[in-house]
Amino acid sequence: MISISRTADYTIQGFLYQFHKTLLEIQSKPSEEFVSIEGIIEDVEVFTAGRTEAIQCKYHESIEKFTLSQVYKPIIQMMEHWYNSGNKDNGVTYILYAYFPHMFGEEINLTTEDIEEILSTKNKKLSIKAANLKGKVNIKEFLENFKFEFGHSMDDLKKVIISNFLDLGFKEEYVDNLIYPNAINFIAETSTLHSEKERTINIGEFLQCLQKIKNTALSKWTLSLRSFRSIIQTRKKQLNVNLQQNSRLRYFIIKEEFIEDFDQNIVTFIKEYLDKYHFKIVHDRTPLFCLDCSDHKFNEILVRLHQKNIKANHGLVASDCFDEAYFFGNPITNYKKRQIISREFEIRMLHIKRHEILNRYKADDLFILSDNDYFLNSTDVNYEKIELRDFNAIKFVLGMRDSYE
Structure with a gap:
Protein backbone atom coordinates (compact mmCIF):
# COMPACT_ATOMS: atom_id res chain seq x y z
CA MET A 1 0.00 0.00 0.00
CA ILE A 213 9.38 10.30 -24.03
CA LYS A 214 8.09 6.72 -24.26
CA ASN A 215 7.87 5.60 -20.61
CA THR A 216 6.15 7.11 -17.59
CA ALA A 217 8.46 8.01 -14.71
CA LEU A 218 7.68 6.35 -11.39
CA SER A 219 9.00 8.52 -8.58
CA LYS A 220 7.76 9.98 -5.31
CA TRP A 221 6.56 12.98 -7.32
CA THR A 222 4.50 11.16 -9.94
CA LEU A 223 3.10 8.84 -7.27
CA SER A 224 2.01 11.90 -5.26
CA LEU A 225 -0.11 13.20 -8.13
CA ARG A 226 -3.87 12.83 -7.78
CA SER A 227 -3.87 10.54 -10.84
CA PHE A 228 -1.21 8.13 -9.51
CA ARG A 229 -3.52 5.10 -9.78
CA SER A 230 -3.92 5.67 -13.47
CA ILE A 231 -0.19 6.41 -13.83
CA ILE A 232 0.87 3.15 -12.21
CA GLN A 233 -1.59 1.22 -14.38
CA THR A 234 -0.10 2.85 -17.48
CA ARG A 235 3.44 2.00 -16.36
CA LYS A 236 2.42 -1.63 -15.90
CA LYS A 237 1.16 -1.76 -19.50
CA GLN A 238 4.38 -0.18 -20.77
CA LEU A 239 6.59 -2.70 -18.96
CA ASN A 240 4.45 -5.61 -20.06
CA VAL A 241 5.60 -5.18 -23.68
CA ASN A 242 9.03 -6.62 -22.83
CA LEU A 243 8.05 -8.71 -19.81
CA GLN A 244 5.78 -10.89 -21.92
CA GLN A 245 8.78 -11.90 -24.07
CA ASN A 246 10.14 -15.28 -22.97
CA SER A 247 13.82 -15.11 -23.96
CA ARG A 248 14.93 -11.87 -22.34
CA LEU A 249 17.99 -11.21 -20.15
CA ARG A 250 16.91 -9.14 -17.15
CA TYR A 251 18.99 -7.57 -14.37
CA PHE A 252 17.64 -6.02 -11.18
CA ILE A 253 19.53 -3.61 -8.91
CA ILE A 254 17.69 -3.38 -5.60
CA LYS A 255 18.68 -1.00 -2.80
CA GLU A 256 17.98 -2.23 0.73
CA GLU A 257 17.61 1.23 2.29
CA PHE A 258 15.25 2.40 -0.44
CA ILE A 259 12.72 -0.46 -0.27
CA GLU A 260 10.61 -0.16 2.88
CA ASP A 261 10.02 -3.91 3.32
CA PHE A 262 13.29 -5.15 1.81
CA ASP A 263 14.47 -7.57 4.49
CA GLN A 264 11.08 -9.14 5.02
CA ASN A 265 10.21 -9.64 1.35
CA ILE A 266 13.34 -9.76 -0.83
CA VAL A 267 13.48 -13.57 -0.89
CA THR A 268 9.77 -14.02 -1.60
CA PHE A 269 10.04 -11.33 -4.30
CA ILE A 270 12.77 -13.32 -6.07
CA LYS A 271 10.77 -16.55 -5.66
CA GLU A 272 7.61 -14.98 -7.10
CA TYR A 273 9.60 -13.54 -10.01
CA LEU A 274 10.93 -17.01 -10.85
CA ASP A 275 7.45 -18.51 -10.59
CA LYS A 276 6.18 -15.92 -13.06
CA TYR A 277 9.03 -15.43 -15.53
CA HIS A 278 11.61 -18.23 -15.20
CA PHE A 279 10.03 -21.69 -15.14
CA LYS A 280 9.55 -22.73 -18.80
CA ILE A 281 12.07 -24.19 -21.26
CA VAL A 282 11.75 -21.00 -23.32
CA HIS A 283 12.80 -19.00 -20.23
CA ASP A 284 16.45 -19.55 -21.16
CA ARG A 285 18.07 -16.32 -19.86
CA THR A 286 19.06 -16.47 -16.19
CA PRO A 287 17.86 -13.39 -14.23
CA LEU A 288 20.42 -11.45 -12.18
CA PHE A 289 19.72 -9.72 -8.88
CA CYS A 290 22.28 -7.17 -7.73
CA LEU A 291 21.70 -6.12 -4.12
CA ASP A 292 22.78 -2.74 -2.77
CA CYS A 293 23.22 -3.81 0.85
CA SER A 294 25.93 -4.76 3.34
CA ASP A 295 28.10 -7.82 2.79
CA HIS A 296 26.56 -9.36 5.90
CA LYS A 297 23.02 -8.87 4.60
CA PHE A 298 23.99 -10.22 1.17
CA ASN A 299 25.37 -13.43 2.69
CA GLU A 300 22.31 -13.76 4.91
CA ILE A 301 20.03 -13.55 1.86
CA LEU A 302 22.08 -16.22 0.06
CA VAL A 303 21.44 -18.54 3.03
CA ARG A 304 17.72 -17.75 3.00
CA LEU A 305 17.53 -18.44 -0.75
CA HIS A 306 19.22 -21.81 -0.16
CA GLN A 307 16.68 -22.60 2.54
CA LYS A 308 13.92 -21.84 0.02
CA ASN A 309 15.59 -24.30 -2.38
CA ILE A 310 16.46 -21.50 -4.84
CA LYS A 311 19.81 -22.23 -6.48
CA ALA A 312 21.91 -19.08 -6.79
CA ASN A 313 25.18 -18.51 -8.61
CA HIS A 314 27.10 -15.83 -6.70
CA GLY A 315 30.34 -16.24 -8.67
CA LEU A 316 32.54 -17.17 -5.69
CA VAL A 317 34.82 -20.16 -6.21
CA ALA A 318 36.58 -19.52 -2.89
CA SER A 319 35.81 -17.36 0.15
CA ASP A 320 36.72 -14.12 -1.65
CA CYS A 321 37.58 -15.23 -5.20
CA PHE A 322 35.01 -14.05 -7.72
CA ASP A 323 35.12 -15.77 -11.14
CA GLU A 324 33.43 -13.69 -13.84
CA ALA A 325 33.47 -16.47 -16.42
CA TYR A 326 31.77 -18.88 -14.04
CA PHE A 327 29.29 -16.25 -12.86
CA PHE A 328 28.11 -15.44 -16.39
CA GLY A 329 28.32 -19.01 -17.67
CA ASN A 330 25.14 -20.82 -18.70
CA PRO A 331 23.69 -23.27 -16.16
CA ILE A 332 23.60 -27.01 -16.85
CA THR A 333 19.93 -27.84 -17.35
CA ASN A 334 18.29 -31.27 -17.30
CA TYR A 335 15.10 -31.96 -19.27
CA LYS A 336 12.59 -34.76 -19.48
CA LYS A 337 9.67 -34.90 -21.91
CA ARG A 338 10.06 -31.22 -22.76
CA GLN A 339 9.98 -30.28 -19.09
CA ILE A 340 12.78 -28.80 -16.98
CA ILE A 341 13.82 -31.30 -14.30
CA SER A 342 16.60 -29.21 -12.79
CA ARG A 343 18.88 -26.27 -13.40
CA GLU A 344 22.41 -25.92 -12.05
CA PHE A 345 21.30 -22.49 -10.84
CA GLU A 346 18.15 -20.42 -11.33
CA ILE A 347 19.45 -16.92 -10.60
CA ARG A 348 22.65 -14.93 -10.43
CA MET A 349 23.25 -12.97 -7.21
CA LEU A 350 25.68 -10.03 -7.33
CA HIS A 351 26.73 -7.65 -4.59
CA ILE A 352 26.63 -3.94 -5.45
CA LYS A 353 30.42 -3.60 -4.98
CA ARG A 354 30.84 -5.55 -8.23
CA HIS A 355 28.02 -3.88 -10.18
CA GLU A 356 30.35 -2.26 -12.75
CA ILE A 357 30.86 -5.66 -14.43
CA LEU A 358 27.29 -5.24 -15.72
CA ASN A 359 28.76 -2.83 -18.28
CA ARG A 360 30.74 -5.74 -19.78
CA TYR A 361 27.87 -8.22 -19.76
CA LYS A 362 24.87 -6.17 -20.77
CA ALA A 363 21.25 -7.07 -20.13
CA ASP A 364 18.24 -6.66 -22.38
CA ASP A 365 16.34 -5.05 -19.50
CA LEU A 366 17.92 -3.33 -16.50
CA PHE A 367 15.51 -2.56 -13.65
CA ILE A 368 16.72 -0.06 -11.04
CA LEU A 369 14.67 -0.36 -7.82
CA SER A 370 16.49 2.46 -6.09
CA ASP A 371 16.88 6.23 -5.89
CA ASN A 372 20.48 5.87 -7.14
CA ASP A 373 21.59 5.78 -10.78
CA TYR A 374 24.85 3.76 -10.40
CA PHE A 375 26.36 5.34 -13.55
CA LEU A 376 25.89 2.23 -15.67
CA ASN A 377 26.12 2.48 -19.45
CA SER A 378 22.56 2.17 -20.73
CA THR A 379 23.53 2.05 -24.43
CA ASP A 380 21.69 -0.82 -26.11
CA VAL A 381 19.96 -1.62 -22.79
CA ASN A 382 16.31 -1.07 -21.94
CA TYR A 383 16.87 0.99 -18.77
CA GLU A 384 13.89 1.01 -16.41
CA LYS A 385 14.06 3.05 -13.21
CA ILE A 386 11.21 2.19 -10.86
CA GLU A 387 11.25 4.39 -7.77
CA LEU A 388 8.62 2.42 -5.86
CA ARG A 389 9.39 1.71 -2.22
CA ASP A 390 6.84 -1.05 -1.66
CA PHE A 391 7.32 -4.57 -3.03
CA ASN A 392 3.56 -4.95 -3.52
CA ALA A 393 3.56 -1.98 -5.90
CA ILE A 394 6.73 -3.24 -7.59
CA LYS A 395 5.17 -6.66 -8.15
CA PHE A 396 2.10 -4.97 -9.60
CA VAL A 397 3.95 -2.94 -12.25
CA LEU A 398 6.07 -6.00 -13.11
CA GLY A 399 2.91 -8.02 -13.78
CA MET A 400 3.50 -10.39 -10.85
CA ARG A 401 0.16 -9.60 -9.22
CA ASP A 402 -3.17 -8.00 -10.10
CA SER A 403 -3.24 -5.31 -7.38
CA TYR A 404 -0.80 -3.46 -5.11
CA GLU A 405 -2.91 -2.85 -2.03
Whole structure:
Protein backbone atom coordinates (compact mmCIF):
# COMPACT_ATOMS: atom_id res chain seq x y z
CA MET A 1 0.00 0.00 0.00
CA ILE A 2 1.45 3.35 -1.00
CA SER A 3 1.04 5.78 1.90
CA ILE A 4 2.34 9.20 2.89
CA SER A 5 2.02 10.82 6.32
CA ARG A 6 -0.24 13.86 6.53
CA THR A 7 2.64 16.23 7.31
CA ALA A 8 4.79 14.83 4.51
CA ASP A 9 1.80 14.96 2.19
CA TYR A 10 1.26 18.69 2.84
CA THR A 11 4.97 19.33 2.19
CA ILE A 12 4.96 17.33 -1.04
CA GLN A 13 1.73 19.00 -2.17
CA GLY A 14 3.36 22.39 -1.65
CA PHE A 15 6.27 21.43 -3.87
CA LEU A 16 3.93 19.89 -6.44
CA TYR A 17 1.96 23.12 -6.60
CA GLN A 18 5.17 24.99 -7.37
CA PHE A 19 6.06 22.46 -10.09
CA HIS A 20 2.58 22.77 -11.62
CA LYS A 21 2.88 26.55 -11.70
CA THR A 22 6.31 26.20 -13.30
CA LEU A 23 4.84 23.96 -15.98
CA LEU A 24 2.02 26.44 -16.56
CA GLU A 25 4.58 29.21 -17.10
CA ILE A 26 6.55 27.04 -19.51
CA GLN A 27 3.42 26.36 -21.55
CA SER A 28 2.40 30.02 -21.73
CA LYS A 29 5.71 31.57 -22.79
CA PRO A 30 7.47 31.65 -26.20
CA SER A 31 9.68 28.66 -26.97
CA GLU A 32 12.84 30.77 -27.15
CA GLU A 33 12.49 32.00 -23.54
CA PHE A 34 14.12 30.49 -20.42
CA VAL A 35 12.72 29.41 -17.06
CA SER A 36 14.77 28.94 -13.92
CA ILE A 37 13.41 26.38 -11.46
CA GLU A 38 14.21 27.16 -7.82
CA GLY A 39 15.82 30.39 -8.91
CA ILE A 40 18.10 32.71 -7.00
CA ILE A 41 15.20 35.02 -6.11
CA GLU A 42 12.07 32.86 -5.99
CA ASP A 43 10.62 29.39 -6.69
CA VAL A 44 10.18 30.10 -10.41
CA GLU A 45 11.91 32.72 -12.53
CA VAL A 46 10.85 33.47 -16.09
CA PHE A 47 13.18 35.56 -18.25
CA THR A 48 11.32 37.43 -20.97
CA ALA A 49 11.49 40.79 -22.74
CA GLY A 50 14.42 41.99 -20.65
CA ARG A 51 12.65 41.38 -17.34
CA THR A 52 12.47 38.61 -14.77
CA GLU A 53 9.19 37.37 -13.34
CA ALA A 54 10.08 36.02 -9.89
CA ILE A 55 7.22 33.83 -8.73
CA GLN A 56 6.76 32.42 -5.25
CA CYS A 57 4.07 29.75 -4.81
CA LYS A 58 2.03 29.00 -1.71
CA TYR A 59 -0.52 26.20 -1.43
CA HIS A 60 -3.03 26.28 1.44
CA GLU A 61 -5.58 23.59 0.68
CA SER A 62 -6.63 23.13 4.31
CA ILE A 63 -7.14 26.82 5.23
CA GLU A 64 -10.74 27.86 4.82
CA LYS A 65 -10.41 31.63 5.26
CA PHE A 66 -7.68 33.88 3.88
CA THR A 67 -6.00 36.50 6.06
CA LEU A 68 -3.10 38.73 5.10
CA SER A 69 -0.95 37.38 7.95
CA GLN A 70 -0.77 34.03 6.13
CA VAL A 71 1.40 35.60 3.42
CA TYR A 72 3.55 37.93 5.53
CA LYS A 73 6.63 35.76 5.07
CA PRO A 74 6.82 35.59 1.24
CA ILE A 75 6.04 39.31 0.93
CA ILE A 76 8.78 40.23 3.42
CA GLN A 77 11.21 37.99 1.53
CA MET A 78 10.37 39.75 -1.74
CA MET A 79 10.75 43.19 -0.17
CA GLU A 80 14.10 42.14 1.28
CA HIS A 81 15.36 41.22 -2.20
CA TRP A 82 13.95 44.47 -3.58
CA TYR A 83 15.70 46.51 -0.89
CA ASN A 84 19.03 44.66 -1.27
CA SER A 85 18.85 45.22 -5.05
CA GLY A 86 18.92 49.00 -4.68
CA ASN A 87 15.38 49.79 -3.50
CA LYS A 88 14.32 50.72 -7.03
CA ASP A 89 13.22 49.07 -10.26
CA ASN A 90 15.69 46.21 -10.74
CA GLY A 91 14.08 44.54 -13.75
CA VAL A 92 12.18 42.08 -11.54
CA THR A 93 8.42 41.68 -11.23
CA TYR A 94 7.61 39.91 -7.96
CA ILE A 95 4.59 37.60 -8.15
CA LEU A 96 3.00 35.83 -5.19
CA TYR A 97 0.88 32.97 -6.57
CA ALA A 98 -1.14 31.43 -3.75
CA TYR A 99 -4.02 29.00 -3.46
CA PHE A 100 -6.64 29.41 -0.78
CA PRO A 101 -10.02 27.65 -1.08
CA HIS A 102 -12.79 29.93 -2.39
CA MET A 103 -10.34 32.71 -3.33
CA PHE A 104 -9.63 31.94 -7.02
CA GLY A 105 -10.54 34.92 -9.17
CA GLU A 106 -10.51 37.33 -6.25
CA GLU A 107 -8.23 40.36 -6.48
CA ILE A 108 -6.24 41.99 -3.72
CA ASN A 109 -4.20 45.08 -4.49
CA LEU A 110 -1.95 45.67 -1.52
CA THR A 111 -1.72 49.23 -0.23
CA THR A 112 0.98 51.15 1.59
CA GLU A 113 -1.03 50.57 4.77
CA ASP A 114 -0.98 46.80 4.15
CA ILE A 115 2.80 46.84 3.79
CA GLU A 116 3.21 48.89 6.94
CA GLU A 117 1.02 46.35 8.75
CA ILE A 118 3.22 43.52 7.45
CA LEU A 119 6.40 45.28 8.56
CA SER A 120 4.92 45.74 12.04
CA THR A 121 4.50 41.98 12.54
CA LYS A 122 5.08 40.57 16.01
CA ASN A 123 5.96 37.15 14.64
CA LYS A 124 9.33 36.28 16.18
CA LYS A 125 10.66 34.60 13.04
CA LEU A 126 9.76 37.53 10.79
CA SER A 127 10.13 40.56 13.07
CA ILE A 128 13.93 40.88 12.69
CA LYS A 129 13.75 41.00 8.89
CA ALA A 130 10.74 43.29 9.03
CA ALA A 131 12.52 45.69 11.42
CA ASN A 132 15.48 45.91 9.02
CA LEU A 133 13.12 47.01 6.24
CA LYS A 134 10.75 49.29 8.14
CA GLY A 135 11.21 52.91 7.16
CA LYS A 136 13.83 51.95 4.58
CA VAL A 137 12.04 50.09 1.81
CA ASN A 138 10.54 52.13 -1.03
CA ILE A 139 6.99 50.82 -0.60
CA LYS A 140 5.41 52.74 -3.49
CA GLU A 141 7.90 51.52 -6.11
CA PHE A 142 7.90 47.98 -4.68
CA LEU A 143 4.11 47.75 -5.05
CA GLU A 144 4.41 48.93 -8.66
CA ASN A 145 6.55 45.84 -9.29
CA PHE A 146 4.52 43.38 -7.20
CA LYS A 147 1.50 41.20 -8.06
CA PHE A 148 -0.62 39.02 -5.79
CA GLU A 149 -2.53 36.32 -7.65
CA PHE A 150 -4.92 33.76 -6.19
CA GLY A 151 -4.24 30.61 -8.15
CA HIS A 152 -6.19 27.57 -9.24
CA SER A 153 -6.61 24.53 -7.03
CA MET A 154 -4.23 21.66 -7.82
CA ASP A 155 -6.95 19.79 -9.71
CA ASP A 156 -7.96 22.82 -11.77
CA LEU A 157 -4.32 23.68 -12.45
CA LYS A 158 -3.84 20.19 -13.87
CA LYS A 159 -6.91 20.64 -16.11
CA VAL A 160 -5.43 23.84 -17.53
CA ILE A 161 -2.07 22.13 -18.05
CA ILE A 162 -3.66 19.18 -19.86
CA SER A 163 -5.62 21.55 -22.10
CA ASN A 164 -2.46 23.55 -22.85
CA PHE A 165 -0.58 20.41 -23.87
CA LEU A 166 -3.35 19.60 -26.35
CA ASP A 167 -3.17 23.14 -27.72
CA LEU A 168 0.60 22.70 -28.12
CA GLY A 169 0.01 19.69 -30.37
CA PHE A 170 0.61 16.80 -27.99
CA LYS A 171 -1.49 13.71 -28.71
CA GLU A 172 -4.45 13.38 -26.35
CA GLU A 173 -3.92 9.67 -25.63
CA TYR A 174 -0.41 10.38 -24.29
CA VAL A 175 -0.95 13.55 -22.29
CA ASP A 176 -2.57 12.44 -19.02
CA ASN A 177 -0.42 9.45 -18.06
CA LEU A 178 2.80 10.06 -20.00
CA ILE A 179 3.52 13.68 -20.92
CA TYR A 180 2.02 15.38 -17.85
CA PRO A 181 3.61 13.18 -15.11
CA ASN A 182 6.98 13.16 -16.88
CA ALA A 183 6.93 16.95 -17.18
CA ILE A 184 6.27 17.29 -13.44
CA ASN A 185 8.98 14.74 -12.64
CA PHE A 186 11.54 16.51 -14.87
CA ILE A 187 10.81 19.84 -13.18
CA ALA A 188 11.08 18.21 -9.73
CA GLU A 189 14.44 16.60 -10.56
CA THR A 190 15.76 19.81 -12.13
CA SER A 191 14.85 21.77 -8.98
CA THR A 192 17.37 19.69 -6.99
CA LEU A 193 20.36 20.46 -9.23
CA HIS A 194 23.14 22.47 -7.67
CA SER A 195 23.77 25.45 -9.92
CA GLU A 196 21.35 28.02 -11.32
CA LYS A 197 22.65 27.25 -14.83
CA GLU A 198 21.67 23.59 -14.44
CA ARG A 199 18.24 24.62 -13.14
CA THR A 200 17.59 26.94 -16.10
CA ILE A 201 15.83 25.37 -19.07
CA ASN A 202 14.96 26.53 -22.58
CA ILE A 203 11.23 26.18 -23.10
CA GLY A 204 11.47 24.93 -26.69
CA GLU A 205 14.05 22.26 -25.84
CA PHE A 206 11.99 21.11 -22.85
CA LEU A 207 8.86 20.63 -24.97
CA GLN A 208 10.84 18.77 -27.64
CA CYS A 209 12.19 16.36 -25.01
CA LEU A 210 8.66 15.64 -23.81
CA GLN A 211 7.65 14.68 -27.35
CA LYS A 212 10.29 11.92 -27.35
CA ILE A 213 9.38 10.30 -24.03
CA LYS A 214 8.09 6.72 -24.26
CA ASN A 215 7.87 5.60 -20.61
CA THR A 216 6.15 7.11 -17.59
CA ALA A 217 8.46 8.01 -14.71
CA LEU A 218 7.68 6.35 -11.39
CA SER A 219 9.00 8.52 -8.58
CA LYS A 220 7.76 9.98 -5.31
CA TRP A 221 6.56 12.98 -7.32
CA THR A 222 4.50 11.16 -9.94
CA LEU A 223 3.10 8.84 -7.27
CA SER A 224 2.01 11.90 -5.26
CA LEU A 225 -0.11 13.20 -8.13
CA ARG A 226 -3.87 12.83 -7.78
CA SER A 227 -3.87 10.54 -10.84
CA PHE A 228 -1.21 8.13 -9.51
CA ARG A 229 -3.52 5.10 -9.78
CA SER A 230 -3.92 5.67 -13.47
CA ILE A 231 -0.19 6.41 -13.83
CA ILE A 232 0.87 3.15 -12.21
CA GLN A 233 -1.59 1.22 -14.38
CA THR A 234 -0.10 2.85 -17.48
CA ARG A 235 3.44 2.00 -16.36
CA LYS A 236 2.42 -1.63 -15.90
CA LYS A 237 1.16 -1.76 -19.50
CA GLN A 238 4.38 -0.18 -20.77
CA LEU A 239 6.59 -2.70 -18.96
CA ASN A 240 4.45 -5.61 -20.06
CA VAL A 241 5.60 -5.18 -23.68
CA ASN A 242 9.03 -6.62 -22.83
CA LEU A 243 8.05 -8.71 -19.81
CA GLN A 244 5.78 -10.89 -21.92
CA GLN A 245 8.78 -11.90 -24.07
CA ASN A 246 10.14 -15.28 -22.97
CA SER A 247 13.82 -15.11 -23.96
CA ARG A 248 14.93 -11.87 -22.34
CA LEU A 249 17.99 -11.21 -20.15
CA ARG A 250 16.91 -9.14 -17.15
CA TYR A 251 18.99 -7.57 -14.37
CA PHE A 252 17.64 -6.02 -11.18
CA ILE A 253 19.53 -3.61 -8.91
CA ILE A 254 17.69 -3.38 -5.60
CA LYS A 255 18.68 -1.00 -2.80
CA GLU A 256 17.98 -2.23 0.73
CA GLU A 257 17.61 1.23 2.29
CA PHE A 258 15.25 2.40 -0.44
CA ILE A 259 12.72 -0.46 -0.27
CA GLU A 260 10.61 -0.16 2.88
CA ASP A 261 10.02 -3.91 3.32
CA PHE A 262 13.29 -5.15 1.81
CA ASP A 263 14.47 -7.57 4.49
CA GLN A 264 11.08 -9.14 5.02
CA ASN A 265 10.21 -9.64 1.35
CA ILE A 266 13.34 -9.76 -0.83
CA VAL A 267 13.48 -13.57 -0.89
CA THR A 268 9.77 -14.02 -1.60
CA PHE A 269 10.04 -11.33 -4.30
CA ILE A 270 12.77 -13.32 -6.07
CA LYS A 271 10.77 -16.55 -5.66
CA GLU A 272 7.61 -14.98 -7.10
CA TYR A 273 9.60 -13.54 -10.01
CA LEU A 274 10.93 -17.01 -10.85
CA ASP A 275 7.45 -18.51 -10.59
CA LYS A 276 6.18 -15.92 -13.06
CA TYR A 277 9.03 -15.43 -15.53
CA HIS A 278 11.61 -18.23 -15.20
CA PHE A 279 10.03 -21.69 -15.14
CA LYS A 280 9.55 -22.73 -18.80
CA ILE A 281 12.07 -24.19 -21.26
CA VAL A 282 11.75 -21.00 -23.32
CA HIS A 283 12.80 -19.00 -20.23
CA ASP A 284 16.45 -19.55 -21.16
CA ARG A 285 18.07 -16.32 -19.86
CA THR A 286 19.06 -16.47 -16.19
CA PRO A 287 17.86 -13.39 -14.23
CA LEU A 288 20.42 -11.45 -12.18
CA PHE A 289 19.72 -9.72 -8.88
CA CYS A 290 22.28 -7.17 -7.73
CA LEU A 291 21.70 -6.12 -4.12
CA ASP A 292 22.78 -2.74 -2.77
CA CYS A 293 23.22 -3.81 0.85
CA SER A 294 25.93 -4.76 3.34
CA ASP A 295 28.10 -7.82 2.79
CA HIS A 296 26.56 -9.36 5.90
CA LYS A 297 23.02 -8.87 4.60
CA PHE A 298 23.99 -10.22 1.17
CA ASN A 299 25.37 -13.43 2.69
CA GLU A 300 22.31 -13.76 4.91
CA ILE A 301 20.03 -13.55 1.86
CA LEU A 302 22.08 -16.22 0.06
CA VAL A 303 21.44 -18.54 3.03
CA ARG A 304 17.72 -17.75 3.00
CA LEU A 305 17.53 -18.44 -0.75
CA HIS A 306 19.22 -21.81 -0.16
CA GLN A 307 16.68 -22.60 2.54
CA LYS A 308 13.92 -21.84 0.02
CA ASN A 309 15.59 -24.30 -2.38
CA ILE A 310 16.46 -21.50 -4.84
CA LYS A 311 19.81 -22.23 -6.48
CA ALA A 312 21.91 -19.08 -6.79
CA ASN A 313 25.18 -18.51 -8.61
CA HIS A 314 27.10 -15.83 -6.70
CA GLY A 315 30.34 -16.24 -8.67
CA LEU A 316 32.54 -17.17 -5.69
CA VAL A 317 34.82 -20.16 -6.21
CA ALA A 318 36.58 -19.52 -2.89
CA SER A 319 35.81 -17.36 0.15
CA ASP A 320 36.72 -14.12 -1.65
CA CYS A 321 37.58 -15.23 -5.20
CA PHE A 322 35.01 -14.05 -7.72
CA ASP A 323 35.12 -15.77 -11.14
CA GLU A 324 33.43 -13.69 -13.84
CA ALA A 325 33.47 -16.47 -16.42
CA TYR A 326 31.77 -18.88 -14.04
CA PHE A 327 29.29 -16.25 -12.86
CA PHE A 328 28.11 -15.44 -16.39
CA GLY A 329 28.32 -19.01 -17.67
CA ASN A 330 25.14 -20.82 -18.70
CA PRO A 331 23.69 -23.27 -16.16
CA ILE A 332 23.60 -27.01 -16.85
CA THR A 333 19.93 -27.84 -17.35
CA ASN A 334 18.29 -31.27 -17.30
CA TYR A 335 15.10 -31.96 -19.27
CA LYS A 336 12.59 -34.76 -19.48
CA LYS A 337 9.67 -34.90 -21.91
CA ARG A 338 10.06 -31.22 -22.76
CA GLN A 339 9.98 -30.28 -19.09
CA ILE A 340 12.78 -28.80 -16.98
CA ILE A 341 13.82 -31.30 -14.30
CA SER A 342 16.60 -29.21 -12.79
CA ARG A 343 18.88 -26.27 -13.40
CA GLU A 344 22.41 -25.92 -12.05
CA PHE A 345 21.30 -22.49 -10.84
CA GLU A 346 18.15 -20.42 -11.33
CA ILE A 347 19.45 -16.92 -10.60
CA ARG A 348 22.65 -14.93 -10.43
CA MET A 349 23.25 -12.97 -7.21
CA LEU A 350 25.68 -10.03 -7.33
CA HIS A 351 26.73 -7.65 -4.59
CA ILE A 352 26.63 -3.94 -5.45
CA LYS A 353 30.42 -3.60 -4.98
CA ARG A 354 30.84 -5.55 -8.23
CA HIS A 355 28.02 -3.88 -10.18
CA GLU A 356 30.35 -2.26 -12.75
CA ILE A 357 30.86 -5.66 -14.43
CA LEU A 358 27.29 -5.24 -15.72
CA ASN A 359 28.76 -2.83 -18.28
CA ARG A 360 30.74 -5.74 -19.78
CA TYR A 361 27.87 -8.22 -19.76
CA LYS A 362 24.87 -6.17 -20.77
CA ALA A 363 21.25 -7.07 -20.13
CA ASP A 364 18.24 -6.66 -22.38
CA ASP A 365 16.34 -5.05 -19.50
CA LEU A 366 17.92 -3.33 -16.50
CA PHE A 367 15.51 -2.56 -13.65
CA ILE A 368 16.72 -0.06 -11.04
CA LEU A 369 14.67 -0.36 -7.82
CA SER A 370 16.49 2.46 -6.09
CA ASP A 371 16.88 6.23 -5.89
CA ASN A 372 20.48 5.87 -7.14
CA ASP A 373 21.59 5.78 -10.78
CA TYR A 374 24.85 3.76 -10.40
CA PHE A 375 26.36 5.34 -13.55
CA LEU A 376 25.89 2.23 -15.67
CA ASN A 377 26.12 2.48 -19.45
CA SER A 378 22.56 2.17 -20.73
CA THR A 379 23.53 2.05 -24.43
CA ASP A 380 21.69 -0.82 -26.11
CA VAL A 381 19.96 -1.62 -22.79
CA ASN A 382 16.31 -1.07 -21.94
CA TYR A 383 16.87 0.99 -18.77
CA GLU A 384 13.89 1.01 -16.41
CA LYS A 385 14.06 3.05 -13.21
CA ILE A 386 11.21 2.19 -10.86
CA GLU A 387 11.25 4.39 -7.77
CA LEU A 388 8.62 2.42 -5.86
CA ARG A 389 9.39 1.71 -2.22
CA ASP A 390 6.84 -1.05 -1.66
CA PHE A 391 7.32 -4.57 -3.03
CA ASN A 392 3.56 -4.95 -3.52
CA ALA A 393 3.56 -1.98 -5.90
CA ILE A 394 6.73 -3.24 -7.59
CA LYS A 395 5.17 -6.66 -8.15
CA PHE A 396 2.10 -4.97 -9.60
CA VAL A 397 3.95 -2.94 -12.25
CA LEU A 398 6.07 -6.00 -13.11
CA GLY A 399 2.91 -8.02 -13.78
CA MET A 400 3.50 -10.39 -10.85
CA ARG A 401 0.16 -9.60 -9.22
CA ASP A 402 -3.17 -8.00 -10.10
CA SER A 403 -3.24 -5.31 -7.38
CA TYR A 404 -0.80 -3.46 -5.11
CA GLU A 405 -2.91 -2.85 -2.03
